[in-house]
Amino acid sequence: MAVILGSGDFTYEHVNDWHKLPGDAKLIETPGVAVDATDHVYAFSRNPEHPVMVFDPDGNFVRGFGKGVFGNRTHGILIAPDGSVFCVDDGIHTITKWTQDGELLMTIGESGVSTEKWKGAPFNRPTHAAVSKHTGHIYITDGYGNFRVHKYTADGEHVMSWGEPGIDPGQFLRPHNIIVDDDDRVIVADREAHRIQVFDTDGKVTDVWNNIHLPNGMTLGPDGNIYVGELPGMTAEDPTPPGMGHRISILSPKGELLARFGNPDEGTEPGYFIAPHGMGVDSKGNIYVGEVSFTIRGGSMDPPTELRSFSKLIKQS
Template sequence: MFTQWGPAYSRKMLIWLLLTCVIIGEQQFETVADSNTTEAHLWNSDHDYEYVPEWFPSNRTLGSVSAVAFDASGNIVVFHRGSHVWDINSFDQQNRYLPISRGPIVESTLLVVNNQTGTVINEWGSNFFYMPHGLTIDRNDSYWITDVAMHQVFKFNPTVSTTEPALALGRAFQPGSDIHSFCKPTSVAVLDNGDFFVADGYCNGRIMKYSSDGRLVLSWGKNSFVLTISYKLPKGPIPENFFAIPHALTYAADKDILCVADREQGRVQCFNAKDGTFHSMYSHPQIGSRIFSVKYSPMNGGVLYIINGPQFTNGTRPIQGFILSMQSNQIIARFFPNNPQLAFSNPHELAVSENGNQIYVAELSPTVVHKFKRKNVVQRFSQQSQSPLSSEMFPVATDSKTMEENPYTSTLMIVSIVGSLLTTSCLLFCVWRTICPSSTVSGRRPRFSTAVENISLRNLNHSEQELRETV
């Protein structure tokens, strides 16, 4: 390779490459080790969950599950799309729903399920919704629902009527950006006094606050979703108050802030609930570039339960649930199915019980609802003593002790070391072949070349539909 420039120059170049490789390998090792150490010290056993398989009745068929929520009695409510599917033919370029003539979903779209037995104890919502999206249930057991096809927000009081909403906002099947319209609204958050927020949504990229009787109080935010903006974004990081699909909302009552899952920008933005001014922002490289939902718990000074989704960037992250400390902006726990065959694929929404003992995750495809329950102290130490790996493939530790080494990140460390050693060995061999006289054949030093590794990068030219809806 370098022999055309002379043996001396070749030796210098190869030695330089050798030293560079060793330094890079050491830096990679130190980076991984430092990351492991940080997460190990922050891990919190208060948020250690185990997966509960086959909890949902097997005789019930679900469509794409867009949302889950707890009602006032602690039951879990499943909101699904029945036979309707959001695909490339669902909307035109003006965001108008196309298959209106097909009519509403004929199946019951809302199933009330006992969270202990998995029994369906009530169901309703047939022949009304066209493309369900968000579900929030307030302390009075009122259901707040968004339908992206109808471009509307509804409030239902099921004890009064499950067919006539107590409140309806927006114009049916008419997308818009004025104060009386929505365009594919996604989520609702309700305050204790009855005031509520609407995330609007796929097109407008704004948050709207209403009084309890449905009067608009304030609105803020600007759309920054690359597929729908009509202006050029400034260079550098996207500033606060810009949303690339505000996809889910959660209200932190003890802090009086509203937090928004800024889906396509991989971050959670929080705002003062009183006046909508910016409060704080949270993200983490382990979560990746897309966040589909967020829920708040006041435990340990405030934590965010976050679910990511399929990534459209290089260096993708696994699809998991994360628990992030608002105090440190660090991940303190994770949750995901312990069976690879049941792994998250297209999670869309999650619900966390008030005491934090249960988590449910809704999937669009496959059409399932995952359940997790918090481990108690006896279970944690029993499982840890029986196996070096917990059922969730993450080690368990008490709050007073440092978490043992994470087997996933340990593997990364080993791979990093082995990779550096193999590369170093290859370069040493090349140096030996270059320098050692005995390596010559018939008085002529043989040429050598290093094989070029062809790295197949993922095609990033995704269609508009792929970005819009993993929905």
């Protein structure tokens, strides 16, 4: 039986096994998801053989790349306006730029080398990147060890940085994801502050949206809306009430809540989520959700168990 989520203009069928993995490959988990202009879907997995897995719109595996480049903390992936692929690995402190066929074009940061924690210089466990369609500037959330945003030229030269630990506007508590919209607004998922902050390209706060719980995954849809994956409490020792987190929220460009869905309880069956972390939306409005379900739950099971971490929400007409 089909599992339907949402309502009205935001109604979806939730499907688990829409993709076909190569051979006996596993995802382990899927912290990052992106969709290119031809609706090919890029899963940034924690599989060391195929860190980046590319699927066609029907879920067929097309290619994989990145073996030997990443550590075990692959994190964020982005398809830039020019079609290039940016990958962020917080474990080795790098941002890499690739062609869609897997040719490495540029690396920002030195693999395996971090700056001093909380001191502000890039990078200490960066989490995601975004690229301006107008200027090509690259914006990077230095999310675990700096609580900061860094701005780079298209060629990878540092321009400026902003932010520091805190809860005032312009400060951050683990900035986890970032997008740049068509108006060049820099939109940051400020996860542990339970908010999304909006900046201009010089780092000035222009808006703050608070109607969100641990915003984690985030992407800009072709409709201009912002699709957000929310986490539950991070550990069993510090749980959140039912209905908080492990859900998807859709916000308007003004931050208004348009839709929110996901069972109040966590799970791996269609209709349920554990830890939405990567988000992608194709040209038809279908949503692809990557989850860090092994980190949040499966890794602490006895024995450790890989749980569903990649699913599709098929938009209903």
